[in-house]
Amino acid sequence: MSYLIAVLPDRMAAEAAYSALEQAGFPLERLHLLGRGYKTADEFGLIDPAQAARRQMQRLAIWLVPFGFLAGVGFSLLSGLDTFAWAGSLGNHLIGGLLGALGGAMGSFFVGGGVGLTSGFGDALAYRNRLNAGKYVLILEEENETRLREATRILRQFEPENLQGYSERL
Known part of the structure; x- marks a missing residue:
């Protein structure tokens, strides 16, 4: 499973990016929006x-x-x-x-x-700090690399502060 994580500066940009991914056919159960009014870092499972x-x-x-x-x-x-x-x-x-x-x-x-x-907690602390600063984090879980590249292209239109891909390997 691979993850694409975008940090967006405000709620409007986050909702627009979420809607664009939804319209592109990405399943809602694999899209996660974190921030004020949405899931918290704890609800999503970012390590404290x-x-x-x-x-x-x-x-x-x-x-x-x-x-x-x-x-x-x-x-x-x-x-x-x-x-x-x-x-x-x-x-x-x-x-x-x-x-x-x-x-x-x-x-x-x-x-x-x-x-x-x-040490030892990866980028979870950085994402938690951005959420605490009022930013929004959009996370997409995707197995298909082609679809991941498509999502990256879509998200770049919204000029995220940070766009990071992670791959979970066994």
């Missing part, structure tokens, strides 16, 4: 980077927090440090484990959240 980063953080935490705990206990056992004299030997090992788990949680937060928020 903050939500995806949160999920990535949680997935990393599942592995990093227990690993950090075990690494903290292991370090405490191997080093034999008596950092917290008031806690005794077992207490020192448990505190070492808790500090290791805290390090694992911080790793999942910074790597999963920080790096995940700034």
